[in-house]
Amino acid sequence: MLTTDRVAGAALTLLALGVVWESRKLPLGSLSRPGPAYMPVVLAAVLLVFGVALAATGGRAMKLAAVSFAEWRHAVAIFAVCAFAAFALERLGYRATVAVTLAFMLGVVEKRGVVFTAAFALALAIGSFLLFDTVLRVPLPRGPFGL
Amino acid sequence: MVETLQNLALGFSVALTPGVIFYAFVGCVVGTLVGVLPGIGPLAGISLLLPATFGLDATRAIVMLAGIYYGAMYGGSTTSILMRIPGEAASVMTCIDGYAMARKGRAGAALAIAAVGSYVAGTVSVVALMFLAPPLAAFALRFGPPEYFALLVLGLLVLAYMSGGSMLKALAMAALGLLLGMIGIDQMTGYFRFAYGVVELGDGIGVVPVAVGLFGLAEILATAGLATPPAVIKPKLRELLPSRQEWRQSAWPIGRGTVLGFLIGIVPGSAHIISSFVSYAIERRLSKHPEEFGRGAVAGVAGPESANNSATSGAFVPMLALGVPSGPIPAVMLAAMMVHGVSPGPLLIKQQPELFWGFIASMYVGNVVLLILNLPLVGVFVNLLRVPYPVLYPSILVFCVLGVYAVNGSVVDVWIMLAMGALGYVLRKLDFETAPIVLGVILAPMIEMAFRQSLAMSDGQYAILVTRPIAGTLLAVGGVLALLGLKPLVARGLDWRARLALAGKGEERL
Numbered sequence: 001m002l003t004t005d006r007v008a009g010a011a012l013t014l015l016a017l018g019v020v021w022e023s024r025k026l027p028l029g030s031l032s033r034p035g036p037a038y039m040p041v042v043l044a045a046v047l048l049v050f051g052v053a054l055a056a057t058g059g060r061a062m063k064l065a066a067v068s069f070a071e072w073r074h075a076v077a078i079f080a081v082c083a084f085a086a087f088a089l090e091r092l093g094y095r096a097t098v099a100v101t102l103a104f105m106l107g108v109v110e111k112r113g114v115v116f117t118a119a120f121a122l123a124l125a126i127g128s129f130l131l132f133d134t135v136l137r138v139p140l141p142r143g144p145f146g147l
Numbered sequence: 148m149v150e151t152l153q154n155l156a157l158g159f160s161v162a163l164t165p166g167v168i169f170y171a172f173v174g175c176v177v178g179t180l181v182g183v184l185p186g187i188g189p190l191a192g193i194s195l196l197l198p199a200t201f202g203l204d205a206t207r208a209i210v211m212l213a214g215i216y217y218g219a220m221y222g223g224s225t226t227s228i229l230m231r232i233p234g235e236a237a238s239v240m241t242c243i244d245g246y247a248m249a250r251k252g253r254a255g256a257a258l259a260i261a262a263v264g265s266y267v268a269g270t271v272s273v274v275a276l277m278f279l280a281p282p283l284a285a286f287a288l289r290f291g292p293p294e295y296f297a298l299l300v301l302g303l304l305v306l307a308y309m310s311g312g313s314m315l316k317a318l319a320m321a322a323l324g325l326l327l328g329m330i331g332i333d334q335m336t337g338y339f340r341f342a343y344g345v346v347e348l349g350d351g352i353g354v355v356p357v358a359v360g361l362f363g364l365a366e367i368l369a370t371a372g373l374a375t376p377p378a379v380i381k382p383k384l385r386e387l388l389p390s391r392q393e394w395r396q397s398a399w400p401i402g403r404g405t406v407l408g409f410l411i412g413i414v415p416g417s418a419h420i421i422s423s424f425v426s427y428a429i430e431r432r433l434s435k436h437p438e439e440f441g442r443g444a445v446a447g448v449a450g451p452e453s454a455n456n457s458a459t460s461g462a463f464v465p466m467l468a469l470g471v472p473s474g475p476i477p478a479v480m481l482a483a484m485m486v487h488g489v490s491p492g493p494l495l496i497k498q499q500p501e502l503f504w505g506f507i508a509s510m511y512v513g514n515v516v517l518l519i520l521n522l523p524l525v526g527v528f529v530n531l532l533r534v535p536y537p538v539l540y541p542s543i544l545v546f547c548v549l550g551v552y553a554v555n556g557s558v559v560d561v562w563i564m565l566a567m568g569a570l571g572y573v574l575r576k577l578d579f580e581t582a583p584i585v586l587g588v589i590l591a592p593m594i595e596m597a598f599r600q601s602l603a604m605s606d607g608q609y610a611i612l613v614t615r616p617i618a619g620t621l622l623a624v625g626g627v628l629a630l631l632g633l634k635p636l637v638a639r640g641l642d643w644r645a646r647l648a649l650a651g652k653g654e655e656r657l
Binding site for chain 1: 198199201202315316318319322323325326329333335336338340341364367368369370371372373537538540541542544545546547548549552553556558561562565568569572574576577578579595598599602606607608609
């Protein structure tokens with residue numbers, strides 16, 4: 001039976017094996033003189049043990065099918081918007097990126113009115129830029145149009 | 148004693164300068180907002196606002212960030228009492244009796260008791276911090292790499308043991324955090340580890356994108372699509388004064404919560420959360436009328452609120468005296484101090500007494516500011532909750548991106564935050580605690596360095612980790628905790644951590 005602990009345990013086991021595999025590119029050193037791969041391999045071994053133990057003892061945990069993902073559409077939309085923001089931040093500049101991100105989030109995801117969406121997105125984009133970049137002197141990226 | 152008071156006088160000469168008072172005030176206001184607003188806790192709040200302190204000197208920056216921390220502890224009680232929504236995790240227990248009091252028309256009294264309890268606990272625990280940190284720091288001067296290695300390992304084991312739920316899961320998360328902390332340049336050989344050509348990963352994964360992703364973004368991903376919160380109960384200003392009987396009922400719980408919270412705060416773990424759970428359980432056990440708990444018991448508000456504020460100060464003891472964070476929030480504070488060129492640890496008190504004692508004195512000032520803020524201005528903060536969540540969360544997201552980017556001016560950090568947000572969202576669904584990951588990320592380089600230095604000292608002999616008295620004792624304590632924590636795997640029935648986890652989910656009361 002698939003339970004949350006078993007799935008997580010299996011994922012952690014796979015991750016641990018992946019780390020061990022990737023560590024072969026680095027010198028392991030010896031027991032008395034550990035190299036750069038030593039600690040990652042030790043930690044991966046520890047994670048492997050925990051992962052296997054979780055998978056083995058996870059039979060009484062919650063069934064995976066019982067986990068509710070009712071909000072997944074919202075979560076995916078938010079995640080996609082954030083990914084866009086990360087992609088565009090240094091290409092479009094802070095103000096343009098934040099304005100577009102907020103406009104999409106409020107107008108499309110949350111279905112707010114056009115006027116409110118535009119006003120809120122512009123106000124927050126410009127206001128937060130003024131506060132952080134101008135007043136607090138935290139340098140924020142400007143895009144090709146100086147935005 | 149006389150020396151401590153002289154040092155405190157030095158601290159007040161720093162803390163009472165207009166600039167420091169101003170930033171303590173700003174930190175307290177922002178912290179209260181962070182505590183009031185659901186979806187953004189003290190950890191994400193401190194991480195997000197770290198860049199805003201870059202233009203400040205170290206003392207002002209640390210004072211402001213500490214103000215955010217204990218401000219959030221105060222602010223978290225407001226939404227718990229008026230809406231039954233914990234502004235941050237430590238206020239979960241206040242929801243039960245605080246909201247019940249509010250429904251009986253005693254919202255103002257509940258808020259006042261929470262604020263006064265927080266003030267008393269905050270002030271008394273700073274006194275304890277003031278007397279405990281310097282001798283502990285003097286003792287820690289005896290620590291070499293083996294002792295630090297043992298202490299850091301013990302810290303992770305205690306965090307895992309004190310976490311609600313399965314210790315196995317908490318340890319797995321700590322191991323995952325430690326592995327994430329391995330990314331970047333190996334400090335002893337200069338090799339790039341797991342960077343895959345991304346130069347920005349050379350310095351490793353920062354604690355800020357990890358904390359904001361796991362705690363800020365993951366929270367928004369999980370809650371943005373849910374139904375809107377319930378209506379707010381609005382207290383009137385004249386109702387803020389508790390009755391004489393309510394004061395009497397709250398006095399001992401405040402005292403007990405203060406002592407308990409401070410002691411739990413010193414121990415590694417999510418201290419402020421655990422302390423409020425334990426305080427609630429103790430108050431119910433000691434009460435002559437345990438049946439009132441859940442129906443508006445004054446002690447159910449006074450105890451947990453005092454305990455979580457006291458734990459906040461307690462958590463600063465190991466951070467300031469040993470340079471070892473006792474939980475994810477002190478870990479971010481530690482990172483923030485390092486950004487400002489301050490190295491917390493045994494030498495801090497000797498080398499930068501103005502900063503240390505100024506920080507201590509500013510906590511007294513901050514507690515007074517918070518008492519003033521949280522009573523007459525409660526209506527102002529509550530008004531914030533009228534901003535619909537569909538408008539609020541996009542704004543918080545913008546600050547997540549901004550805050551994470553601004554720390555290093557790197558988009559890679561924003562991508563790391565996104566990855567951590569997705570990971571945190573999935574881990575929440577699978578019922579895993581994410582706090583050990585944050586602590587693992589910040590402790591990994593320290594543990595590895597201490598381990599390899601220990602081996603270099605002993606010419607490769609592992610015995611050095613157990614034969615030195617302090618290191619051996621610390622590791623032995625860690626071993627006992629690990630065995631105790633893993634006992635439920637072979638024994639039947641629920642241990643206290645399993646019951647704590649269930650209580651946290653509202654499935655069972657302590």
